[in-house]
Amino acid sequence: MADNNKKDKKNAGGSKIWSWFYIALFIAFGYMMFKDDGESLTDKATYTQFKEYVSKGYVNNLVVYSNMNTMEMYIKPDSAMYVFGDRAAKLNPLARPMLSVGVGSMDSFQEFIDQAEQDGTFTGSVEYRKKSRTGMELLISVLPFLLLIGLWIFMSRKMSGGGAGGPGGVFSVGKSKARVYEKGKPDRVTFKDVAGQAEAKAEVQEIVEFLKNPKKYTDLGGKIPKGALLVGPPGTGKTLLAKAVAGEADVPFFSLSGSDFVEMFVGVGASRVRDLFHQAKEKSPCIIFIDEIDAVGRARGKNPSMGGNDERENTLNQLLTEMDGFGTNSGVIILAATNRVDILDKALLRAGRFDRQIHLDLPDLNERKEVFGVHLKPLKLDKDVDRDFLARQTPGFSGADIANVCNEAALIAARHDKKKVGKDDFLAAVDRIIGGLEKKTKVLTAKEKETIALHEAGHATLSWFLEYANPLVKVTIVPRGRALGAAWYLPEERQITTKEQMLDEMCATLGGRAAEELFTGHISSGAMNDLERVTRQSYGMIAYLGMSESLPNLCYYSSTDEYAFQKPYSEKTAELIDSDVKALIASQYERAKTLLLEHQEGHHRLAQLLMEREVIFAEDVEQIFGKRQWASRSDEILDDDNKENREAETESNADGDTGSSTLTQSEAPTFN
Secondary structure: OHHHHHHHHHHHHHHHHHHHHHHHHHHHHHHHHHOOOOOOOEEEEOHHHHHHHHHOOOEEEEEEEOOOOEEEEEEOHHHHHHHHHHHHHHOOOOOOOEEEEEOOOHHHHHHHHHHHHHHOOOOOOEEEEOOOOOHHHHHHHHHHHHHHHHHHHHHHHHHHHOOOOOOOHHHHOOOOOOEEEOOOOOOOOOHHHOOOOHHHHHHHHHHHHHHHOOHHHHOOOOOOOOEEEEEOOOOOOHHHHHHHHHHHHOOOEEEEEHHHHOOOOOOHHHHHHHHHHHHHHHOOOEEEEEEOOHHHHEOOOOOOOOOOOOHHHHHHHHHHHHHHHOOOOOOEEEEEEEOOHHHEOHHHHOOOOOOEEEEOOOOOHHHHHHHHHHHHOOOOEOOOOOHHHHHHOOOOOOHHHHHHHHHHHHHHHHHOOOOOEOHHHHHHHHHHHHHOOEOOOOOOOHHHHHHHHHHHHHHHHHHHHOOOOOOEEEEEOOOEOOEEEEEEEOOOOOOOOOHHHHHHHHHHHOHHHHHHHHHHOOOOHHHHHHHHHHHHHHHHHHHHOOEOOOOEOOOOOOOOOOOOOOOOOOHHHHHHHHHHHHHHHHHHHHHHHHHHHHOHHHHHHHHHHHHHHOEEEHHHHHHHHOOOOOOOHHHHHHHHHHHHOOOOOOEEEEEEOOEEEEEOOOOOOOOO
């Protein structure tokens, strides 16, 4: 680090020297061009004026430069006022006023002078010389070239320092832009810094063993894998795990993004790939990590621009060649990360290139506890903060989301001038991240407030009486973000989802619109997001999951057809899908209205309580409707937590001013 700082200071000093040099050059040039010492009087004149001044007897003598076809005409001091006007009044008595004149033909000039001497109008001398270029004239002629050279040096230095790839400036544009982390650093990342992801760490542990002791495998005839692809949703720690592999193996680590290969110049991407692997071979054993490899690894022939031989494909071709080009046991292992593995080129995923795919999923309950343990270490915590409690309140959160929760909680505590971060701060942070900022200044009319309360009470009522609906945590009509109200749930973490579970969730989602229609006599825009979720879920059930009676066991989704230009079914089938979706949604909507009418009295009491308090919890709903019939493990956990704090949430159904929004951290799992 110190060496880099010294180099930066040296480069900065060199740039300043060049800048001062250019400034001094322009100042000197301007001074020489425009200076006036006050002791000489010079100007230019035409050949016609020259003949006039000679005829009037103003000329003292002439100096003719025959090789330049110019002459210097010196004016008599007592005649200067007739030539220069008022400027002659300031003339130094010893100065020689002079006019520069261009001569078209030396023969004509000589005839004119001879005639003037005969007439007596010119009595001075004529001196013929050969003129050499002065420093000023030489500078004027060379200055454009000097400026071009200076501009070229300046641009090359700017490109050298601005990302063209090193000290070579424009000539290093094809060099690799990878950041190199050398081995032996005391602050290197190891597996201890990666919380959760036990299965993924077990997979990459074998790569570490390959790098530490390759002879153990090669003696048995085994081949060291060339690459591993880290696949998972954003924020699951793919980059961190790759750094941990390099830290555990204690080998050089080349880190770059797939977009670093992209440049406006043709052939630069392929050149950077070649340079990257050349550097890696020199430092083997080492690891190359390419983040977001889908930027260059997209399947060939599927470019939206219809280009058959674009720069990205050339870069990918070079990458494929390099991964197959170096020796099998050279000690260079490539790690890459993406969350769009379905669009990668199949040649990139074949055995011999990326030999294995390592999946990093969203952390489960126990893994979230470990992640919280890592991110809570630097915080000053109150005694009431419980990792288990926080992990239960954040299902579907990625490692990056949990880090954001911890940071937001610290900011909230500091905003309230607290000395330590407490449980309330973490719960407020989860509210802030999922639901948005609380809008305390948003003014609602009494009618709007009643409509929102009825809507949210409809969601809460149905979720209480539907077996597979997510357990309720709290309901609020306090505006937050774009939402005017929200119902917060604690969803169970499922690996598969049944049709009955989906139908119950759909019915609970339609509860808000159904309550508006039943109890206010009109419908509003508050259910827009509810309808969007229900429609998307219905099409998914029928077109993708084969849960339709008319189209059973059929899936019209293909992850490989990224740029599909036509539907994989006929127009008749499309009409059938549309009709099934309409029927499915209509049946669940009628089911929601039936349930609300059955529990109309409890719904009204719930809405009234919500208007009075603005925030109610699951225990308040239990006092109205009684204990929930379908108690699950999540309900039992929730009961304990409510008694302690009365605030918890992970998923929200929120009614925005342009539509009701359900804010969740993860989609319901689907079959692969």
